[in-house]
Amino acid sequence: MSLNPCADAMLVELIPPDRIAAISHYSRDPGASSISMEVARRFAVNHGTAEEILALRPDLVIADSFTSPSTREAFARAGLKTLYLGWASTIDQSKAQVREIAAAVDAVPAGEAMLSRIDKAVTDAQTDRPLVPALLWIGGNTVSGGGTLLDEMMVKAGFSDHAAHYGLQNTGYLPIEHVVVDPPRVMLVPDQSGRDAGSRAAQMRGWALARARAKVHHARFERSLVNCGGPVIAKAMTRLAEVRREAGE
The missing domain is CATH 3.40.50.1980 (Nitrogenase molybdenum iron protein domain)
Incomplete structure (x- = not known):
């Protein structure tokens, strides 16, 4: 059990x-x-x-x-x-x-x-190309920062964790101001198509980035890929590799 x-x-x-x-x-x-x-x-x-x-x-x-x-x-x-x-x-x-x-x-x-x-x-996702700045949103204004399993997976897949760049360790709240002033090149976002707080936060970020004319590639990263390791690592690494290809990086 x-x-x-x-x-x-x-x-x-x-x-x-x-x-x-x-x-x-x-x-x-x-x-x-x-x-x-x-x-x-x-x-x-x-x-x-x-x-x-x-x-x-x-x-x-x-x-x-x-x-x-x-x-x-x-x-x-x-x-x-x-x-x-x-x-x-x-x-x-x-x-x-x-x-x-x-x-x-x-x-x-x-x-x-x-x-x-x-x-x-993990091996298939690795690349020798320069790291691409990315933010991985868990939900709402919560992101995965440095010192986490997700952070390690992102780096191995060729991304630099922009939350760690901002100075955030572990998982925590990230103010939208950081994102607008210094946006990443890729945003990994969960599926938030409804009217919940997470969707509103995502809509606000999208509006602010559009006003700032920031070019950011948004890619879906399912919520089920951020909760655990084990067999989820293989699925998450495969998706991260796909996102790099989608973003042309």
Whole structure:
């Protein structure tokens, strides 16, 4: 059983569906999931409470390092086998998690195959051409800055992270003024076609950049590609390589 949406993304590719008792409820949320809603709906979900996990008595519980001490204690008292995942901020750290989970669920060959796909996608996306300044918007006015997995992937795919250029580390809020005064050449944006706050922020940026006559290539970068590592790395690297070609860089 997985309480972690990033573990969900790995498990659904590592083992057969009948071995997964439940995935995290986050994987049913398009804003938090790294798997498609079609895949997520095939599985039961849990909300991370000790009571529901104890009632199902899974052979293995995969949770994250932020799991509360009381929940950890409840799992320990019940004798549940648990695996707690930390935050992977580099490709190598994410690959280590793939190996850890694959070993825990007795799926080492599938794990090695997943790692091969990651390595191939990273290699295929690399270029010796000059880095192209880019901003990766997660939603609203939130961007991915330096010191993140996304930052490393962008650089390996031939982009320089313009949020890091502005001095932003990790994930955070970026005022529109920075973008207008010193725009990137590429903006990676999620699909925000509705009327939510993210769409309004994107519309405001578009209006401001147009007024400033800034030439910026906008490219869709699905929200599901920014939440986790593991198998998502291969998909994200492939998309980043596509964007470079689309932008003529």
